[in-house]
Amino acid sequence: MTHSDADSPASLSHLDAQGQAHMVDVSAKDQTVREAIATAHVKMQPQTLAQIEAGNAPKGDVLGTARIAGIMAAKQTSNLIPLCHPLPIQKVELEITPDPALPGYQIQATVKIKAETGVEMEALTAVSVAAxxxxxxxxxxxxxxxxxxxxLLKKTGGKSGEYWA
Incomplete structure (x- = not known):
């Protein structure tokens, strides 16, 4: 199997010329408004969904706790994912919606920032930890x-432009 120069370690953004992982330098990039929306779901038995909706979970407020955990997770992404930049996040919105057809819950996170790099990983981390x-x-x-x-459902901003799933 042969590799082109485009596949060499030096051409991959998170690898240096020796093939070692490093954090990408984004200091020369323009700050732009960037937003990412991610989704996840938790599937369960109908009776479990009914008990959560009725507020009958033994540990207490299931959805409120999951929502706060997702928000906190978005803010901690750079501590969890090795090559992510620490970012001054300006918005994290987390929605947890019952879905009787699943049955279970649909989780959606929207993360927004004005910075040199995107927030896709923050949105994905938020829905993962909320789930x-x-x-x-x-x-x-x-x-x-x-x-x-x-x-990832959507991302806007930055050099690569918009992405929609």
Missing amino acids: LTLYDMAKALEKSMEIGGIR
Whole structure:
């Protein structure tokens, strides 16, 4: 198998000429408004959904705790993902919506910033941690819940422009 120069370690943004991982220098990039929206879901039995909606989870406020955990996670992304930049996030919005057809919950995070780099990883981290927290808060009701569908829906701003799933 042959590799082109485009595939050499030096041409990959997070690898140096020796192929070692490093944080990309974004200091020369323009600050622009950037936004990312990510989604995830937690699938569960209908009776588990009904108990959470009724406020009958043994650990307390499942959705409020998951929402706060997702917001906190977005702000901590650079501590969790090795090559992410620490960012001064200006907005994190986390929505957790019951979905009887799943059955379970749809989770969506919107993260916004004015900076030199994007917030896709922050939005993805937010929905992931919110889903994990929802699981943790409700596991006494059901241990077979399934977390899935974690993906980027949209990103705007920056040199690469817009992305829509």
